[in-house]
Amino acid sequence: MLQDAENIQAAQSDARRLKVAWNGECWIVDIVDCEELVAGLKKILRGWDLVELAVSDSIQPAMVITREGDTYDWMLPSGRLTAKDLFGRPESTASALSDVHYLLNGWFVDRFSEYFTLHCAAVRFADGVVLFPGGHRAGKSLLTAALAAGGHMVFGDDVVAIDPAANEALALGMLPRVRLPLPPQAMGRKLREFLDIHATLADVEQQYLDLGPDRLADIGASLPIRAVVQLKRSNKLGPANLADVTGGAALRALISQNYSTAMPASVVFDHLHNIVSAASCHTMSYHSIEDAVSVLETAFAQNPATEIGAGQ
Amino acid sequence: MSNLKATYGRNPAILHKEVDGEIFLIDDIQGKIHALDAMAGGIWRLLEQPTTVYEIVATFSAAFPDRKTKDLRRHISRFLDDMQHKNLAVCVTTPEH
Numbered sequence: 001m002l003q004d005a006e007n008i009q010a011a012q013s014d015a016r017r018l019k020v021a022w023n024g025e026c027w028i029v030d031i032v033d034c035e036e037l038v039a040g041l042k043k044i045l046r047g048w049d050l051v052e053l054a055v056s057d058s059i060q061p062a063m064v065i066t067r068e069g070d071t072y073d074w075m076l077p078s079g080r081l082t083a084k085d086l087f088g089r090p091e092s093t094a095s096a097l098s099d100v101h102y103l104l105n106g107w108f109v110d111r112f113s114e115y116f117t118l119h120c121a122a123v124r125f126a127d128g129v130v131l132f133p134g135g136h137r138a139g140k141s142l143l144t145a146a147l148a149a150g151g152h153m154v155f156g157d158d159v160v161a162i163d164p165a166a167n168e169a170l171a172l173g174m175l176p177r178v179r180l181p182l183p184p185q186a187m188g189r190k191l192r193e194f195l196d197i198h199a200t201l202a203d204v205e206q207q208y209l210d211l212g213p214d215r216l217a218d219i220g221a222s223l224p225i226r227a228v229v230q231l232k233r234s235n236k237l238g239p240a241n242l243a244d245v246t247g248g249a250a251l252r253a254l255i256s257q258n259y260s261t262a263m264p265a266s267v268v269f270d271h272l273h274n275i276v277s278a279a280s281c282h283t284m285s286y287h288s289i290e291d292a293v294s295v296l297e298t299a300f301a302q303n304p305a306t307e308i309g310a311g312q
Numbered sequence: 313m314s315n316l317k318a319t320y321g322r323n324p325a326i327l328h329k330e331v332d333g334e335i336f337l338i339d340d341i342q343g344k345i346h347a348l349d350a351m352a353g354g355i356w357r358l359l360e361q362p363t364t365v366y367e368i369v370a371t372f373s374a375a376f377p378d379r380k381t382k383d384l385r386r387h388i389s390r391f392l393d394d395m396q397h398k399n400l401a402v403c404v405t406t407p408e409h
Contacts, residue, residue: 248332252347255336264340266327273331 017061020104021049022173022219025111027062027104030055034067040097040201044208045104046173047218063103065096072096076103092203101174105159108172109260115161115170116260116268122155122169123147124217125300128226129155129169131279133253138231139289141178142187146289148176148215149194150297155217159259163222164271167278173219175200175208186233188290225279227300228254231292232285240286240295247273250281319404320392321362326400328356337400346400355391362404365389 015030016038026049031037042050053059065074072090075082083089083099090096109117119134121144132140144157157176160169178195180202200210228250229242254272263271282299286292322328327338335353337346348356354375358368365388372384395401 246332246334248330248334251331251336252334255345255347258345261343265343265345266338266340269327269329269336269338269345273329276331 015055015061015064017053017055019049019051019053020045021051022047023112027107027111028053028059029063029065029100030061032064032066034065034072034093034096036093037065037067037072037096037100040093041100043200043210044097044101044175045219046175046213046216047171047220048173062107063100065100067096072099074099094201094203094206094208097201097208098177098206104174105172105259108161109262112161113262114165115163116258116263116271117159117161117172118254119158119257119259120160120254121157122160122171122225124153124155124223125226125296126302128224130227130229130296130300131160131169131225131254131275132229132231133257134158135231135253137233139183139233139286140231141176142182142289143231143292144176145178145195145209146187146191146293147296148209148211149191150293151215153215153217154211155221155223162225162271162275164274166222167225167274168222169225171217171219171221173217173221175210175216177206177208180205180207186288188288191289225275227280227282228276229296230283232283234285234287236287238285238287240284240288240291242282242284242295242299245281245283247276247281249283250276250279317364317366319362319364320359320396320401321404322356322359323400323402339399342399344398346398351387352391355388355395359401365392368392 015032018029018031018038018041020027020029060077062078063074063076065072070091073083087099090099105117121132121140122129123144132143134140141157144154148154154176155169155171159172161172163170195209198209198211199207201208230253251272254275258268260268284292284295325341329336329338335348335356337348355368358371368388369381369385372388373381392401396403
């Protein structure tokens, strides 16, 4: 348990220091007496440069994580933010990693101001990605997992960066997570088996999925955004239905999922407007996950130019 | 509750964008983007020229004759209060008592 700065300094002598770096910027985390978190962090990050450093007083870590019994704790020495201030002290390795994951997303937003981030999933179809903006219990993480099971590459299941200069989605290189318990009624045996086979770092509330490099994009991988699909999961039986919506309706959905606060609102608006202007925009209502995957594959498996027969 | 005889208008610092009939208000000072629903969008359009709650209610009553005027007045007053609270609309003049 972290109680004061003196305890932190004393604990750091037993710390393992990890430098998490990408594109010339680095984030340093001290992990004290919890080897499983070092291994876990190495597992959930893809494409990042991860280097162990000797602990020295000359560099202050961005985050210090400790463990007492089954409970983890962390603090950000710069801002004095602690686990208790944010979500409460994590009581599992998966939960502690989830906090690190969250804070690393925040660090990315702060450091790479040329990008902005959206709360959404993004999955590759042909030569572009489809964005699934976050919505309350819309099922984007489970659908992302199902698309990975179908061989599609995941760019993100929760947060995706946008490169506004190129109007592209940028992967943040983090393993996807599904919420637990899984909804049993709307999921087939194959998906359940896929989730079991790829399960890693789980607790009662969440489960990371250990996807191979063919199913999860490294940080920095980028592709044009070809569609925006708002998900509407239904408890009622019925076929999945993909319907066109206006760019304005899609813009409404994206605006509420913007995480970046550093950019002026008018600049963010223009960037989001560019996304919906260049992409096709849809809603998809669905009950069965597999049905939803099938509808998406039919709609987006081919590049748009091929779909309309251009160039023939 | 908004003063029914007071005149309200748009805050000139707020950017207004319309995309496919959806109205978005952009507040660069507070770093917020507001997406308006249909009724809010209608009120925002009326606020292009300073107007009173009475005038807005009269316009909506003519457009939606099946809606009770009392309900419309309540909704519109509440919306204007909210817009003032969010710095999107301003009270231009208040009648003397």
